[in-house]
Amino acid sequence: MDRDFVARLRLIRTAGIGPVTYRQLLARFGSPEAAIEAIPDLARRGGGAAPKIADIPSVTREIEQVERMGARHLFTGRGLYPALLDAAEGAPAVLIVRGNLGLLEKRVVAMVGARNASAAAVRFARQLAAELGRVGIVVASGLARGIDTAAHNGSIESGTIGVVAGGIDIFYPPENEMLQREIGERGLLIAEQPPGTEPRARHFPYRNRIIAGLALGTVVVEAAPKSGSLISARYAADFGREVMAVPGSPLDPRAQGCNLLIREGATLIQSAADILEAIGPIGAGVVRQPMRPFGADVPPSDASDSERQAVSALLGPVAVPVDEIIRQSGLSAAVVQTVLLELELAGRLERQAGGRVSLV
Amino acid sequence: MDRDFVARLRLIRTAGIGPVTYRQLLARFGSPEAAIEAIPDLARRGGGAAPKIADIPSVTREIEQVERMGARHLFTGRGLYPALLDAAEGAPAVLIVRGNLGLLEKRVVAMVGARNASAAAVRFARQLAAELGRVGIVVASGLARGIDTAAHNGSIESGTIGVVAGGIDIFYPPENEMLQREIGERGLLIAEQPPGTEPRARHFPYRNRIIAGLALGTVVVEAAPKSGSLISARYAADFGREVMAVPGSPLDPRAQGCNLLIREGATLIQSAADILEAIGPIGAGVVRQPMRPFGADVPPSDASDSERQAVSALLGPVAVPVDEIIRQSGLSAAVVQTVLLELELAGRLERQAGGRVSLV
Numbered sequence: 001m002d003r004d005f006v007a008r009l010r011l012i013r014t015a016g017i018g019p020v021t022y023r024q025l026l027a028r029f030g031s032p033e034a035a036i037e038a039i040p041d042l043a044r045r046g047g048g049a050a051p052k053i054a055d056i057p058s059v060t061r062e063i064e065q066v067e068r069m070g071a072r073h074l075f076t077g078r079g080l081y082p083a084l085l086d087a088a089e090g091a092p093a094v095l096i097v098r099g100n101l102g103l104l105e106k107r108v109v110a111m112v113g114a115r116n117a118s119a120a121a122v123r124f125a126r127q128l129a130a131e132l133g134r135v136g137i138v139v140a141s142g143l144a145r146g147i148d149t150a151a152h153n154g155s156i157e158s159g160t161i162g163v164v165a166g167g168i169d170i171f172y173p174p175e176n177e178m179l180q181r182e183i184g185e186r187g188l189l190i191a192e193q194p195p196g197t198e199p200r201a202r203h204f205p206y207r208n209r210i211i212a213g214l215a216l217g218t219v220v221v222e223a224a225p226k227s228g229s230l231i232s233a234r235y236a237a238d239f240g241r242e243v244m245a246v247p248g249s250p251l252d253p254r255a256q257g258c259n260l261l262i263r264e265g266a267t268l269i270q271s272a273a274d275i276l277e278a279i280g281p282i283g284a285g286v287v288r289q290p291m292r293p294f295g296a297d298v299p300p301s302d303a304s305d306s307e308r309q310a311v312s313a314l315l316g317p318v319a320v321p322v323d324e325i326i327r328q329s330g331l332s333a334a335v336v337q338t339v340l341l342e343l344e345l346a347g348r349l350e351r352q353a354g355g356r357v358s359l360v
Numbered sequence: 361m362d363r364d365f366v367a368r369l370r371l372i373r374t375a376g377i378g379p380v381t382y383r384q385l386l387a388r389f390g391s392p393e394a395a396i397e398a399i400p401d402l403a404r405r406g407g408g409a410a411p412k413i414a415d416i417p418s419v420t421r422e423i424e425q426v427e428r429m430g431a432r433h434l435f436t437g438r439g440l441y442p443a444l445l446d447a448a449e450g451a452p453a454v455l456i457v458r459g460n461l462g463l464l465e466k467r468v469v470a471m472v473g474a475r476n477a478s479a480a481a482v483r484f485a486r487q488l489a490a491e492l493g494r495v496g497i498v499v500a501s502g503l504a505r506g507i508d509t510a511a512h513n514g515s516i517e518s519g520t521i522g523v524v525a526g527g528i529d530i531f532y533p534p535e536n537e538m539l540q541r542e543i544g545e546r547g548l549l550i551a552e553q554p555p556g557t558e559p560r561a562r563h564f565p566y567r568n569r570i571i572a573g574l575a576l577g578t579v580v581v582e583a584a585p586k587s588g589s590l591i592s593a594r595y596a597a598d599f600g601r602e603v604m605a606v607p608g609s610p611l612d613p614r615a616q617g618c619n620l621l622i623r624e625g626a627t628l629i630q631s632a633a634d635i636l637e638a639i640g641p642i643g644a645g646v647v648r649q650p651m652r653p654f655g656a657d658v659p660p661s662d663a664s665d666s667e668r669q670a671v672s673a674l675l676g677p678v679a680v681p682v683d684e685i686i687r688q689s690g691l692s693a694a695v696v697q698t699v700l701l702e703l704e705l706a707g708r709l710e711r712q713a714g715g716r717v718s719l720v
Contacts, residue, residue: 121609124610247608247609256630262607268619270623
């Protein structure tokens with residue numbers, strides 16, 4: 001088994017190493033094996049015990065299990081990992097995928113919405129997905145009841161991507177087992193969690209982030225205010241992608257989330273043609289550069305003890321943007337990132353959305 | 361009877377003298393009587409016969425008739441003529457009004473929509489109008505079936521303005537006779553046409569223009585594409601006012617006009633609070649300056665024969681913007697307006713929307 005492959009997955013499956021840390025470790029040490037060797041020393045400088053790196057047997061088991069399922073791992077920054085997703089902040093360091101990887105080369109539009117959608121909206125979503133398919137667009141969604149299911153059903157012939165919250169082999173909701181199996185054969189099934197993982201509440205926003213990150217834009221069909229679909233829309237906006245919504249009567253509570261999005265600037269969608277207009281012509285698939293926290297891509301360098309102290313003094317239980325720490329400390333981004341990496345590996349720092357960090 | 365009053369109405373009721381010409385004549389000659397005296401000479405220089413000025417007995421009859429109805433005339437640029445409307449391009453030179461003129465001092469929002477609106481939309485419009493009334497906003501509409509009627513019904517207690525397409529004493533549609541009478545008592549009823557005028561197809565866009573011109577913004581509730589409500593919305597946009605629309609499902613044909621407006625930039629409205637936010641806080645009732653054709657407000661001066669020739673040479677059966685004529689002729693706006701005025705009074709020139717003119 002490929003040693004580099006195993007080492008990558010060991011890093012990713014280590015508790016306390018998120019996608020940002022994983023990318024920074026690789027940027028600094030060049031290879032996953034070098035990073036694993038360096039971690040104890042980094043954590044010591046951060047003032048804590050080193051995290052227990054995932055062991056080789058467990059990672060080997062996962063790799064064999066995924067292979068037996070006819071699936072495979074895709075690592076950030078390498079090979080077939082979807083480029084659009086890789087450009088999104090906080091994108092998973094690894095994906096487990098099964099099915100037609102060729103779909104990742106086409107233009108992808110995400111379609112999400114209410115689980116308890118009206119019959120009319122379900123039919124509308126299915127037709128919209130089918131129309132998108134006819135013009136060569138792949139539809140991504142989350143395999144939930146309601147709009148998600150309709151989006152997949154409408155695009156199963158032409159190209160559909162289903163992202164699940166748990167493991168690729170866990171069928172949730174149970175009534176979509178057939179659909180999930182079919183997507184794994186004819187479409188593309190994607191999971192962030194290892195096989196066997198039962199989906200928990202915290203996994204669903206992660207799934208929504210992947211769906212939004214895969215796509216040039218996200219269309220919301222029927223969604224109540226404060227629903228998960230609006231989280232997908234916010235991810236799309238954060239990633240600099242198109243946010244689109246299908247309107248409804250103000251008297252229909254299931255339309256209010258969509259209407260709210262449109263009020264806030266989402267493009268009103270009535271047809272596949274409207275979506276095509278919003279995402280732009282074929283070839284012009286240029287994605288607006290998302291806001292990235294200042295310094296997030298800088299490879300870390302070494303830091304002195306006084307620099308460590310200066311950075312630590314600026315941290316507390318309230319999350320602060322990394323760029324704010326760089327500004328206030330007067331240190332280079334590389335040095336600040338190094339200290340943060342050390343603190344994180346020592347279990348003393350937590351990374352949060354929007355490039356913010358806090359002490360644990 | 362006030363001679364100035366009679367002379368004003370004689371000018372306005374003269375065939376071929378529209379609101380633009382009326383305003384230019386007054387700007388140039390200072391008084392309506394002086395304008396009437398000057399017209400034969402102006403028309404002769406324009407190369408045609410002078411228009412037959414409306415005679416004193418017919419105008420006197422109109423004035424007496426309007427007084428008997430408890431109504432009155434309001435002239436552009438004078439007294440209680442609504443200032444917002446007066447700022448709108450092509451606003452009528454005279455209005456006939458009956459009812460509570462105090463409503464013109466409050467903030468006005470126009471609400472228009474489909475005659476064949478759904479029961480749900482009718483109810484929504486009535487509630488929306490009532491909510492606006494509760495925060496001191498007067499609702500203007502056009503007394504048509506459906507949404508208009510609902511808007512008036514919802515705001516009859518708090519303040520409603522009804523604009524009719526025909527004479528103030530003509531009840532159209534007939535089933536709204538009671539409502540029209542009630543608005544003339546408790547609200548404010550407005551007509552552009554003289555009493556006794558049966559509404560014709562061409563009067564309805566005029567009415568829509570008045571409704572949009574009276575208001576800080578126009579809300580469209582349920583409207584099909586290409587409907588009259590969209591004409592009102594276009595007037596509002598032309599006048600630099602807020603355009604607002606209530607969305608609906610793409611599956612509902614009656615919502616598609618509204619959805620189209622929102623796609624084109626209208627503010628999506630779900631509640632009275634949304635309208636308040638769009639038109640801005642009390643006191644900040646600043647209306648964006650509408651685009652006015654260059655030179656439209658310049659008082660005309662005298663023109664020489666060679667100048668007359670230069671302007672005429674630029675005119676033809678295809679309508680041209682006045683500012684284009686000013687630019688291409690190299691003449692002053694005042695001189696160009698004078699020549700156009702002469703041509704118009706000679707019956708050889710027609711003024712069209714957007715400050716454009718063509719030879720008849």
